[in-house]
Amino acid sequence: MTVPAVALTPRSDHGLGAGASAGALLELAARPDFHRWEAQLAATGHCARPVRLQGRIDAIDKATGQARPIYDTDTEPGAVLRIPCGNRREHACPACSHVYKNDARQIIRSGLTGGKGIPESVATHPCVFATLTAPGFGPVHTTRTDRRGHKLPCRPRRDASQRRCPHGRDISCSRTHPDDDPRLGQTLCPDCYDYTGHVLFNACGPDLWRRFVIYLPRQLARLVGITQKTLRGQVKVRFVKVAEYQARGVVHYHAIIRLDAPGQDYQPPPARYTAALLADAIRAAAAAVFLDTTAHLTRLNLKAAGTDDTAAVPVVGANLARILRFGNQVDVRTVRAGIGLPGTGSELSAQAVANYIAKYATKTISAPGLPDRPVYGPNAIAALRCTTHYKRLISLCWELSKHPAAAQLGLNRWTHMLGYRGHFLTKSQCYSTTFTRLRNDRITYRRIQRHPNGEKDPWGRDLDERTVLLMAAWRYAGTGHVTTAERQLALAAAARAREHDRIAKEEIWMN
Numbered sequence: 001m002t003v004p005a006v007a008l009t010p011r012s013d014h015g016l017g018a019g020a021s022a023g024a025l026l027e028l029a030a031r032p033d034f035h036r037w038e039a040q041l042a043a044t045g046h047c048a049r050p051v052r053l054q055g056r057i058d059a060i061d062k063a064t065g066q067a068r069p070i071y072d073t074d075t076e077p078g079a080v081l082r083i084p085c086g087n088r089r090e091h092a093c094p095a096c097s098h099v100y101k102n103d104a105r106q107i108i109r110s111g112l113t114g115g116k117g118i119p120e121s122v123a124t125h126p127c128v129f130a131t132l133t134a135p136g137f138g139p140v141h142t143t144r145t146d147r148r149g150h151k152l153p154c155r156p157r158r159d160a161s162q163r164r165c166p167h168g169r170d171i172s173c174s175r176t177h178p179d180d181d182p183r184l185g186q187t188l189c190p191d192c193y194d195y196t197g198h199v200l201f202n203a204c205g206p207d208l209w210r211r212f213v214i215y216l217p218r219q220l221a222r223l224v225g226i227t228q229k230t231l232r233g234q235v236k237v238r239f240v241k242v243a244e245y246q247a248r249g250v251v252h253y254h255a256i257i258r259l260d261a262p263g264q265d266y267q268p269p270p271a272r273y274t275a276a277l278l279a280d281a282i283r284a285a286a287a288a289v290f291l292d293t294t295a296h297l298t299r300l301n302l303k304a305a306g307t308d309d310t311a312a313v314p315v316v317g318a319n320l321a322r323i324l325r326f327g328n329q330v331d332v333r334t335v336r337a338g339i340g341l342p343g344t345g346s347e348l349s350a351q352a353v354a355n356y357i358a359k360y361a362t363k364t365i366s367a368p369g370l371p372d373r374p375v376y377g378p379n380a381i382a383a384l385r386c387t388t389h390y391k392r393l394i395s396l397c398w399e400l401s402k403h404p405a406a407a408q409l410g411l412n413r414w415t416h417m418l419g420y421r422g423h424f425l426t427k428s429q430c431y432s433t434t435f436t437r438l439r440n441d442r443i444t445y446r447r448i449q450r451h452p453n454g455e456k457d458p459w460g461r462d463l464d465e466r467t468v469l470l471m472a473a474w475r476y477a478g479t480g481h482v483t484t485a486e487r488q489l490a491l492a493a494a495a496r497a498r499e500h501d502r503i504a505k506e507e508i509w510m511n
C-alpha cells in the first residue's frame with residue numbers, strides 16, 4: 001500500500017483547517033478498505049466536502065417477486081456512499097468548481113465551434129461577442145484606455161470649478177491607476193453616489209437582460225423591414241451570457257449571440273442575416289431597453305400579495321424610483337461575419353472568446369473581497385474586512401430587505417452579492433449542450449468503465465429494468481470528510497488530478 005508523497009507533506013493553503021499528522025495519514029492508508037475509499041473519492045471527482053449517504057438498492061424480479069440486494073452502503077468504507085458536493089466556489093471545493101468550470105467551457109465552446117452533440121457547421125453561423133455595461137451611478141476611480149489601448153488618467157479635470165462636487169469634495173483624479181490598484185471602483189464622493197440605483201441595477205439586472213432578449217428580435221425585424229412573425233419563421237437568436245462584477249461592484253454582462261434558422265437542428269439562417277446586422281440590432285435593443293423600478297416593484301408586490309389592487313400593496317416611493325438602463329458603452333465585436341462572407345481580419349477567435357467568457361463564468365461567482373455567504377445585520381456588516389464602498393452597498397441591501405416596498409427582492413439573502421440575484425451563466429435554449437447532459441454523460445461513462453461487460457442483476461443476468469424493479473432507499477448521513485486525514489488526502493488527490501488535467505490540456509494545445 002502506498003501513500004502518495006504529496007499527501008504526506010500536507011499543504012495548508014486550502015484554508016481547510018489544521019493538518020493531520022503523518023501518523024494519522026499512514027493509519028488511514030493502512031486501513032483494509034483504503035483502496036475502496038480511494039476509488040469512491042475518485043468517483044466524486046475528489047470532492048473536498050462530499051455528501052455522505054447511507055442506504056441500499058434492491059432488485060425485485062418482476063416475474064417471481066423475489067428481492068435481492070444490488071448494493072448496500074454497509075459494504076463501503078465508513079458505511080457510507082460519498083457523492084460530490086457540486087459547489088461551484090473554488091475555495092469551498094476546488095474539485096467541484098473545476099468540474100463546473102470545465103463544463104461551462106464546453107457549453108460555451110460547443111455553441112461556437114460545435115461538438116458535444118452540436119454540428120460543427122454551427123461555426124459558420126453569424127456570431128458576435130457583446131458586452132453590456134451598467135450605467136454610471138457617480139464618479140469612481142477607474143481605468144480608461146484610448147482607441148489604441150493606451151492607458152489614460154482616471155478623471156482629469158482641468159477646470160478647477162469642475163473639480164469640486166456639491167459636497168465640496170475633490171472629484172478629479174489625474175492618476176493612471178494600475179490594474180491592481182485597490183482604489184479602483186472606489187467612489188470619489190460617497191454622497192454623490194447613487195447607492196440605491198446601483199443595488200437596484202444589480203437586483204433587477206436579470207430582468208433588464210430578459211427584456212433585452214425580447215427587444216432584440218424586434219430590432220432585427222425592424223432593420224430588415226419585416227414583421228416579427230415573418231422574422232420568427234426565418235431566424236432565431238441564441239446566446240450564452242455571463243455576469244461579471246466591475247471593480248465598483250456592479251454587474252455587467254458578456255454574451256455570445258448567434259443567429260440560427262428556427263428549429264432544433266442548428267441550421268444556418270438565410271444569408272441576409274449577417275453579424276453586422278445582428279450588431280446593429282444589439283446596439284439598438286440595448287439603447288431602447290429600460291426597466292421602471294416603480295412598476296417592477298409594484299408588480300412583484302402585487303404578485304406576492306395575490307391581488308390586482310395596487311391600493312393593497314406598499315407604495316414605491318421616490319427613493320426607490322429609478323429608470324434602469326444599460327450604460328452607453330455597448331461593445332459588440334464580430335466572431336463570425338456570416339455565411340459566405342469574407343472575414344475582415346478583425347474577427348475574434350472562437351477559441352479566445354470561449355476561454356475568456358468561461359473564465360468569467362466561474363471567476364465571478366463571488367465579487368472580489370466579498371464574503372461567500374449572506375451577511376446578516378449591521379454588526380456582521382461592520383465586522384467585514386472589505387472597502388467602505390462595498391460595506392455601504394451591503395448595508396443598503398440589508399436595509400432594502402426591510403423596506404416594505406422592496407422586500408420582495410429578498411435582498412437579505414444577496415447581501416454578499418451586492419444585490420445580484422441572478423445566475424452567473426445563463427443561456428437560451430438550443431445555444432448548445434446543457435450541464436445536465438454533460439453530467440449524465442459522465443455518469444454513463446463511469447458506469448461503462450465500472451461494468452465493461454454490462455451491468456448484471458443479482459441473478460447474474462444483464463440488468464434490464466423491464467424484468468427487474470430497482471428500489472433505492474437513501475438517508476442523509478452528513479457532509480464532508482470524517483477525519484482531517486481523509487480531507488487532506490482528498491485535497492491532495494484533487495490537486496494532483498487538476499494538475500494532470502492541466503498538463504493534458506497543454507499538450508492538446510501544443511499539438
Ligand SMILES: [Zn+2]
Pocket residue numbers: 046047048049050084085086087093095096097
Ligand atoms: Zn465538492
Ligand SMILES: [Zn+2]
Pocket residue numbers: 140141142154155173174175177183
Ligand atoms: Zn482615480
Ligand SMILES: [Zn+2]
Pocket residue numbers: 165166167168169189190191192
Ligand atoms: Zn459629492
